Amino acid sequence: MEKQRYERPIIRRLNTGVMNKFGTKTEYEPVTHIDDCAVKDLIADYGSPLFVISQKTIHETYQAANRAFNTRYPKVQFAWSYKTNYINAVCNVYHKLGSWAEVVSGFEYLKALKNGVPGSKIIFNGPDKTVEELKLAMENKSLIHIDHLDELYTLTELCEETGIRPKVAIRVNMDTGIYPMWDRFGFNYENGQAWDAINKIVLSDRMDLVGLHAHIGTFMLTANAYGVAAKKLSELALSIKNKYDKKIQYIDMGGGFASTNTLKGSFLSGTDTSPSFDDYAEAISTAIMNAGFVEDELPLLILETGRAMIDEAGSLLGSVISNKRLSDGRKATIMDFGVNILFTSFWYDHKISPAQEFSHHTEDSVMYGPLCMNIDVVRENVTLPPLKRGDQVVVHTVGAYNMTQWMQFIALRPAVVMIDLEGKPHLIRKRETLDNIDQQEQMPAYLKEFKL
Amino acid sequence: MISLKKNIAISESGFVFNPTTGDSFSLNSVGTDILKLLKDGKNEKEVKTTVIDRYDVDGETFDKDYYDFLKMLGQYKLLDAS
Amino acid sequence: MKKQLTIAITGLNNIDSPGPGIPVIRALRDSTEFDVRIIGLSYETLEPGIYMHEMVDYVYQIPFPKSGTDVIFGHISYINSVENIDVLIPNFDAELYNFIKLSGRMEKELGIKTFLPTMEQFEARHKVNLEEYGEKHGLLVPKSKMIFSTAEIPKLAQDFTYPIVVKGQFYDAHIAYNQEQVATYFNKIAAKWGLPIVIQQFVYGTEVNIVALGDGEGNMIGAVPMRKQYITDKGKAWAGVSLDDEGLIKQAKSMIGSSKWRGGMELEYIKTSDDEYYLIEINPRFPAWVYLAVGCGQNLPEALVKMALGEKVEAYDSYEIGKMFIRYSWDMIVDMKEFEEISTTGELGPKKRTPVD
Numbered sequence: 078m079e080k081q082r083y084e085r086p087i088i089r090r091l092n093t094g095v096m097n098k099f100g101t102k103t104e105y106e107p108v109t110h111i112d113d114c115a116v117k118d119l120i121a122d123y124g125s126p127l128f129v130i131s132q133k134t135i136h137e138t139y140q141a142a143n144r145a146f147n148t149r150y151p152k153v154q155f156a157w158s159y160k161t162n163y164i165n166a167v168c169n170v171y172h173k174l175g176s177w178a179e180v181v182s183g184f185e186y187l188k189a190l191k192n193g194v195p196g197s198k199i200i201f202n203g204p205d206k207t208v209e210e211l212k213l214a215m216e217n218k219s220l221i222h223i224d225h226l227d228e229l230y231t232l233t234e235l236c237e238e239t240g241i242r243p244k245v246a247i248r249v250n251m252d253t254g255i256y257p258m259w260d261r262f263g264f265n266y267e268n269g270q271a272w273d274a275i276n277k278i279v280l281s282d283r284m285d286l287v288g289l290h291a292h293i294g295t296f297m298l299t300a301n302a303y304g305v306a307a308k309k310l311s312e313l314a315l316s317i318k319n320k321y322d323k324k325i326q327y328i329d330m331g332g333g334f335a336s337t338n339t340l341k342g343s344f345l346s347g348t349d350t351s352p353s354f355d356d357y358a359e360a361i362s363t364a365i366m367n368a369g370f371v372e373d374e375l376p377l378l379i380l381e382t383g384r385a386m387i388d389e390a391g392s393l394l395g396s397v398i399s400n401k402r403l404s405d406g407r408k409a410t411i412m413d414f415g416v417n418i419l420f421t422s423f424w425y426d427h428k429i430s431p432a433q434e435f436s437h438h439t440e441d442s443v444m445y446g447p448l449c450m451n452i453d454v455v456r457e458n459v460t461l462p463p464l465k466r467g468d469q470v471v472v473h474t475v476g477a478y479n480m481t482q483w484m485q486f487i488a489l490r491p492a493v494v495m496i497d498l499e500g501k502p503h504l505i506r507k508r509e510t511l512d513n514i515d516q517q518e519q520m521p522a523y524l525k526e527f528k529l
Numbered sequence: 530m531i532s533l534k535k536n537i538a539i540s541e542s543g544f545v546f547n548p549t550t551g552d553s554f555s556l557n558s559v560g561t562d563i564l565k566l567l568k569d570g571k572n573e574k575e576v577k578t579t580v581i582d583r584y585d586v587d588g589e590t591f592d593k594d595y596y597d598f599l600k601m602l603g604q605y606k607l608l609d610a611s
Numbered sequence: 612m613k614k615q616l617t618i619a620i621t622g623l624n625n626i627d628s629p630g631p632g633i634p635v636i637r638a639l640r641d642s643t644e645f646d647v648r649i650i651g652l653s654y655e656t657l658e659p660g661i662y663m664h665e666m667v668d669y670v671y672q673i674p675f676p677k678s679g680t681d682v683i684f685g686h687i688s689y690i691n692s693v694e695n696i697d698v699l700i701p702n703f704d705a706e707l708y709n710f711i712k713l714s715g716r717m718e719k720e721l722g723i724k725t726f727l728p729t730m731e732q733f734e735a736r737h738k739v740n741l742e743e744y745g746e747k748h749g750l751l752v753p754k755s756k757m758i759f760s761t762a763e764i765p766k767l768a769q770d771f772t773y774p775i776v777v778k779g780q781f782y783d784a785h786i787a788y789n790q791e792q793v794a795t796y797f798n799k800i801a802a803k804w805g806l807p808i809v810i811q812q813f814v815y816g817t818e819v820n821i822v823a824l825g826d827g828e829g830n831m832i833g834a835v836p837m838r839k840q841y842i843t844d845k846g847k848a849w850a851g852v853s854l855d856d857e858g859l860i861k862q863a864k865s866m867i868g869s870s871k872w873r874g875g876m877e878l879e880y881i882k883t884s885d886d887e888y889y890l891i892e893i894n895p896r897f898p899a900w901v902y903l904a905v906g907c908g909q910n911l912p913e914a915l916v917k918m919a920l921g922e923k924v925e926a927y928d929s930y931e932i933g934k935m936f937i938r939y940s941w942d943m944i945v946d947m948k949e950f951e952e953i954s955t956t957g958e959l960g961p962k963k964r965t966p967v968d
Contacts, residue, residue, distance in 0.1 A: 083586035086560035086598040088545070090605065091553045091656065091954050256759055256807075339677070342805045344781065345708055346679035402597055406604050438543075438557035463557070465590070542955040546947055553947075555955055 085400075085463035087440050108430040108471045113500035116394055116432040116469055124508055125469070126395040126414035128480060128493040132170055134390035136498065139174050142386065145354035149362035152377045156200050158332055159185040161383025161477045162391070166495055166505035168192050171386075179381040183210040190217070200329065200381070202248070202290070204228075204262065211235055215243040222246045222290045222329070224263055229274060236283040246288030246329065247274050251309050253293050253302035262292065266309050275313070279321050286323065288379070289313055292331025296340065296384070296424075300352040303330060304360035311368030314376060327377035330361055336388030338425040338474050347425075354385070384477040391476025393419060394432070397468045398447060408442035410464055414472075415446015415453040418490060420482040421475060422455045429455075432469040435462030448487050480506075485514060531599060532609045533567040550606055559584060563598065564607075614645040617694055618916065619687075619723070621652045622702025623660025623667065627940065628847040631702040633659075634902040636666050638912035641905055645916075648964075650694050656954050662945045669694070669960030670953065676706050680713050687713070691721045694964055698724045698919045700912070702896055705781045707733060726827075726919035728874050728895050735870075736893040738778055738809045748869040750862065750890045753814050753881075757807040764793050767810060776811040776891075779804035784846070786813060811891065816883040819856065822897060822904050823863045824911045826918060827873030833909040833927035834863045837900060840935070848900055850937040853907045853930060862888050875901070875915055903936040 109116055112131050119127060139155075146153040156179035157171035163185060168178070169192055178189035181203030189199050196217025204224040206214070211228075212235055214221050221243055223229050232243065248263030249271045264270040278286045289310045293302055307330060314325035334357055339347035365378065395414040403409050416422055429444070439460045446453035455472075464470070483490055489509035494502045538546050543556040545564065556564060559580065566576045577591060602608050618639060622632030632651070639647045651670035653661050661670045671690045674682050690696065699717065701710040711730050717723040727733075735744050738755070745752030756770065767775065768790075777796040778784045781804050785796040797808050823834035836859040841849040863878055875897035881889045897912065904911050907930040914924045953959040 080585040081558070081583060083584035083590075084557055084559055085594045086557065086563050088554050088556045088560050088564075088598065088601050088605065091555060256757070342801075344677065344705060344805050346677050348679045348681070349709060349712060400597075402600060406601070436557055438555070465594075540951060540955075542951065544951040544955045546951070553950065553954065 082434075084436055084438070085465055087438055087463050089438075089440055106430060107432060107434050108473075109432055109434075111392055111394075111471070112496045114496055114502055116471060119494060119502060120394055120396065120469060122502070123492045123494055123504065126393060126412075126418065126491045128418075128475070128491060129392045129394060129502075130164075130167060130387075130476060130493065130495045130505070131390045131392070132495055132497050135167075135170050135387060136174070138386055138389060139171070139176075142354045142380075142382065145358040146362065146378065146380065149358050150365065150378050151375060154327075154377055154379045155386075156198075156329075156379055156381050157386075158381050158383030159188060160481055161332075162387050162480050163188055164480055164493055164506055165192055166503070167387070167480075170495075177379075179383075183207060183213075186210060186214065186219075197244075200379070202292075202381075208235070212239065215239060215241045218244060220244050220246060220288065222248050222288075223274070223278075224248050226274070229277060233281055233283055243284050244287045245278065245284045246286070246290045246327075247271065247278070248290045248292065249310060249313065251291065251293070251306060253305040253309075255294055255297065255299065255302045257294070259292070259294050263290070266313070271313065272316075275317060279317070279323065286317070287325070288327040288329055288376075289325055290329040290331060292381070293333060295333045296335045297333045298335055298350060298352065300356040300360040302360075303357055304364045306330065307361045307364035308368060311365050311370070311376075315369055318374075324374055325376055327379050328365065329379040329381065332380070332382040332384065334382045334385035336384050336474060336477060338388060338421070338427065341424060341426055387476035388474045389476065391474070391479065393472040393475045393479070395470055395472065397464045397466050397470070399466055400442075400464070403443070408440055409445055410442050410461075411445045411447060412455060412470070413447050414491075415448045415455060417446065417448055417453070417486045417488060418479065418483045419446070419455060419472065419475060420479055420484075421477070425474075426456060427475065428473040429459060429461065430471045430473065431462055431464060432471055438462060450487070485509065489514070530572060531567065532570065533564065533602075534607055534609055537564075537568065537607055539564050539568060545607070547605070547607060552605065554605065560598065563595070564602075613642075615648070616645045616697045616916065617648045617650060619650040619652055619690070619694070619696045619699040620667075620702065621654075621673075621700075621706060623651050623653050623658040623663075623670070624655070625659040625663070627843060628845045629899040629938075630658075631897045631899045631901055633663065633666055634899055635700060635702060635897055635912045636660075637902050638905045638910055639916065640666070641910060642913045642916075644913065648694075648962075650690065650696060651960075652690075652699075653953075656950065659943065661953055661959055662943055662949060664961050667960065668962050669964070670958065672953065672957035676709050680709050683709055684713055684716060687717060687723070688721060691723060696721070696723045698726075698916050700725070700915070701727070704894065704896065707895055724919040724921075726874050726915050728872060728876075732870060732872060733895050736895060738780060738811075738892065739807060741811075741890070741893070744893075745890055748866055750866060751887060752890050753812040755809055755811040757809055758797070759807050761794050761797055764790050764797065767793065771810065771812050774813040776813050778809040778811060780807060780809065814881040814883065814889045814891070816881040816889070818891075819854065819859055819880050819882050819888075820851075820898065820900075821859050821863050821878050821880070822875070822901050822911065823867060823872075823878065824875050824914055825867040825870075825872030826924065827871060829868045829871045830926060831864045831867045832914050832918070832924055833904065833911050833930075834860055835904040835907050835909055835911075835930045836860060837903060848936075848938070850935060851900055851903060852935045853903060853932055855932045858882075858886065858888060862890070866890075866893075875911060900936055903934065904930070906936065907931040907934045 156177040159180045177198040178194040179200045180186045196219045199219045201214045202222045250260045250263045251266035264274045291306045293306045310328050335351040337348040395412050398411045401409040444456040444459050492508040493506040495505045496502050536548050543561040545554040620632050622630030624630040625633040649667050651667035652673045673686050711727050714725045739757045774786050774788045779800040783800045787793040819838050821836040824832040836854040836856045837851045839848040839851045877894040877898035879892040909927040917924050
């Protein structure tokens with residue numbers, strides 16, 4: 078007789094009580110493949126843990142965003158937000174789809190240049206741009222988004238020094254009715270700082286004020302706030318036109334669109350509560366279209382959305398190191414990935430699926446990472462079938478911010494694979510080795526030898 | 530020797546009721562089988578032989594899981610103190 | 612012969628602070644126009660309605676709202692494949708978001724009808740937006756504010772006069788007389804229902820409520836005002852009486868007229884000593900005391916089902932004043948076998964329908 082499939086024996090107390098936000102969830106539909114690649118094979122070939130990017134999902138998401146905006150507004154341009162995921166292969170997928178580059182540091186700026194993005198199609202944001210970096214951006218005719226007055230003064234000096242007339246925009250912050258209000262970046266709209274900066278730029282007559290930029294927050298669950306921001310930026314653009322007879326060429330609405338992840342502490346699933354591209358597009362387009370621009374003077378609409386573009390395309394594959402019973406009887410599962418490479422587990426209750434079949438029985442457990450650090454918790458509470466050592470899981474929707482904020486802390490960083498449109502995997506970042514880390518270090522001669 | 534409390538009722542569906550504490554539990558099929566064997570007074574060795582015979586599992590894995598499972602049974606007060 | 616309908620209903624928690632499921636079922640069983648087969652949808656295994664077989668013909672457990680609409684749709688599809696549901700009436704605030712989202716898909720793919728507010732109406736009446744809502748529809752609303760952190764509590768004194776009401780986004784409300792109490796309730800509510808927490812100015816007066824039904828085109832199909840005569844220690848109605856309060860009916864009528872509310876609702880007001888009505892909450896579904904309306908001559912759940920089926924419904928123009936409801940509890944005796952069945956199979960009932968193909 079053939080033997081039955083074994084599953085660790087589990088006993089679960091039937092909890093009875095009233096409905097609360099931590100209700101039992103059915104998270105255990107197994108996910109055995111990503112696109113057409115078996116999770117088992119990917120791990121066998123590239124090791125565990127492993128980040129996997131689906132090019133197919135990137136394309137589908139990009140097309141959805143593109144459709145949402147282009148059907149509502151005549152001139153739209155996406156710019157790939159490097160800080161969200163700046164693995165070169167990923168950037169180039171977006172550039173091939175037509176995205177410009179949006180960078181927030183000299184390092185990212187050089188990365189974009191090296192990837193082959195023309196200087197004039199790089200948007201340079203952020204509060205920290207050095208004199209050398211500004212100079213380079215001026216020479217390359219990049220779009221420099223001024224964040225503060227000190228930067229404006231530095232830029233003015235550089236104009237005198239080089240005789241170059243840079244293309245600039247200012248970042249504007251404002252009250253869009255949401256909390257918290259991001260007022261630390263750019264110039265404030267309500268208290269007149271933004272106008273003050275605009276007057277300075279126009280009157281100095283050393284730079285071309287080509288755009289206005291706002292980035293109102295992150296993981297915005299209300300699309301309306303973008304409508305408010307777009308309306309305020311449009312009013313500003315029209316006032317500039319009235320006062321100085323200067324046409325603002327573009328309005329850059331930044332990013333901050335939510336992905337389908339579920340924020341910690343939220344009652345409903347992110348897949349249901351996050352606005353769609355259509356919701357954001359409707360709010361933004363309506364506000365600009367109704368602002369009162371003459372039709373052929375409608376500004377170009379630039380979008381820097383990163384998270385909503387790539388989050389779903391990224392998955393993290395990992396394996397169970399061990400199961401433990403905690404002192405209070407709770408089950409704990411230790412995985413080979415932790416907060417060191419899954420930074421976003423501080424913000425989200427990531428959806429996690431087993432990569433092999435189980436019965437319908439589940440147990441609640443804490444999911445820990447492998448670090449010898451108490452903070453290394455991937456999920457405080459997750460309901461999964463009885464995983465055993467070596468079993469594999471898929472963490473979903475991890476494409477944004479993890480492959481840039483990951484840390485080489487305690488462990489080395491894993492490999493990243495991209496599955497192309499035909500379902501073929503390509504290694505796009507190698508697993509780190511000791512040499513990668515060591516090559517940056519230098520040993521003073523007197524410390525080279527020791528005896529124990 | 531480990532034994533299950535006499536008055537524990539185990540149903541085919543993997544539902545267990547402890548009449549002493551009023552708690553009820555659900556088990557998967559391996560858990561249900563083990564509990565039934567214990568109820569029938571089988572010792573550890575007999576339980577092990579039966580489960581390994583019935584399911585696709587090696588002895589070492591079973592020992593580890595069995596030990597943890599017994600701990601839980603103890604914690605849920607389903608075992609006799611003896 | 613009366614028309615046969617299969618109706619799925621949630622909110623079977625007929626406990627000391629009851630959900631509206633059982634009262635709605637009672638109303639439908641009183642219908643003079645149709646015979647109903649009631650399919651209970653439950654989240655927990657101890658919801659009393661699961662075991663009330665004279666009320667509920669068969670029960671299925673469904674996944675919690677956080678599982679997401681795709682998972683919920685999957686379960687509803689399965690249940691529908693067995694039961695062939697005509698109308699579904701959700702009764703929990705916390706599940707409405709998902710059911711409103713699913714309503715189009717359920718009707719198109721499964722043929723299940725609902726009669727729910729639109730997503731826009733549902734979101735606009737949310738506690739956190741109530742002030743704006745009042746302004747838009749010309750209703751008096753106490754000043755309110757959302758807070759996200761206990762660090763915001765000290766500043767509340769600038770905008771509010773104690774006492775204030777501390778509310779969760781879905782359920783729970785407590786009156787706080789000082790900062791410390793606000794902090795305590797903040798933590799208590801946030802742990803259960805998440806952020807934000809809504810702070811509302813406390814208004815002195817008498818609480819009066821009204822149950823109403825809107826047809827989605829601005830007409831009020833029925834409404835019965837009620838005052839709680841006594842409340843439980845959880846603030847729920849113990850007994851209540853139907854009122855002759857023209858002012859309250861006018862409020863409901865104008866709110867439904869201006870918002871084109873679709874579906875059942877409960878408006879909670881504070882009536883001040885100057886006869887001003889302050890709207891403190893809009894519940895986007897029937898309240899648990901909806902059976903009082905039936906007792907007063909308005910079978911609002913029956914009217915809702917008819918509208919869900921696309922039938923034209925005449926508005927009720929009167930109700931009996933001075934009818935009371937008094938709640939009582941009742942200990943059912945249940946066999947462990949039944950608890951086992953709902954716990955392990957997720958289904959229970961004397962009469963499961965044989966699937967038809």
